[in-house]
Amino acid sequence: MEFALFRQFDDLFFHTVTDRFGGISQTPYDSLNLALHVGDDLKNVLQNRIRTSEKYNFDIKNLIFMDQVHGSEIAVIEHAMENRKAGIDAMITAERNIPLMVMVADCIPILFYDPVKKVVAVAHAGRNGTFLRIAPKTVFKMQAQYGCDIQDILIGMGPSIQRCCYEVGEDLADICTKNFGKGFIMIEENKYFLDLQALNLAQLKESGIAADNIEISSVCTACDKNYFSYRREGVTGRFAGFIMLR
Numbered sequence: 001m002e003f004a005l006f007r008q009f010d011d012l013f014f015h016t017v018t019d020r021f022g023g024i025s026q027t028p029y030d031s032l033n034l035a036l037h038v039g040d041d042l043k044n045v046l047q048n049r050i051r052t053s054e055k056y057n058f059d060i061k062n063l064i065f066m067d068q069v070h071g072s073e074i075a076v077i078e079h080a081m082e083n084r085k086a087g088i089d090a091m092i093t094a095e096r097n098i099p100l101m102v103m104v105a106d107c108i109p110i111l112f113y114d115p116v117k118k119v120v121a122v123a124h125a126g127r128n129g130t131f132l133r134i135a136p137k138t139v140f141k142m143q144a145q146y147g148c149d150i151q152d153i154l155i156g157m158g159p160s161i162q163r164c165c166y167e168v169g170e171d172l173a174d175i176c177t178k179n180f181g182k183g184f185i186m187i188e189e190n191k192y193f194l195d196l197q198a199l200n201l202a203q204l205k206e207s208g209i210a211a212d213n214i215e216i217s218s219v220c221t222a223c224d225k226n227y228f229s230y231r232r233e234g235v236t237g238r239f240a241g242f243i244m245l246r
């Protein structure tokens, strides 16, 4: 899928969020699994990545991906020498032709683009990363590192588990309400549901991003079988968000 918000800049940068189709991995990774760490055949994963690079016309040699740890460490990428970044959950670059990839199966793949300073970023926002405020931290890093203006930054949140399916325990619901206020936990029949997208949206708005500069996919990965879902499937693949300056 692509974000409508980014469409006017198609000539200047590339972005997409993949789904689970078009690859060669076998069940339960069928078929476009892009992650090396989930137990899939590595040859298939590499082939899936090559297919993705050919479809979207980027140089696979420059692809940068993260060993994501549900933290909030952010890397600034200044060259494509090191393809695999350990222990981080967000990346920022102002370099052209370096595709950044964020892998998910229910967590939110967040893409950032500043068309003025020409900076792109990705972030992996699951529950933990969101509680650690990874989205606004990425925005602040874009400002600190590249002088991005908060008014210029556009943000897309890709398919991810939504409140219809994201049941959490009472303890976690309490932590969320205590730390972030009301409105992010829905209670139905004594069950608690977390609205991860609303929490990221609130954090971004609080950091100064205008609501008009944020687009949120309405697709719930746990409902929609076009996407991998850790909640629905357990052992499964990862789809990914990509962004790259041309």
Ligand SMILES: [Zn+2]
Pocket (backbone or CB within 6 Å): 162, 163, 164, 165, 166, 220, 221, 222, 223
């Ligand atoms: Zn759902």
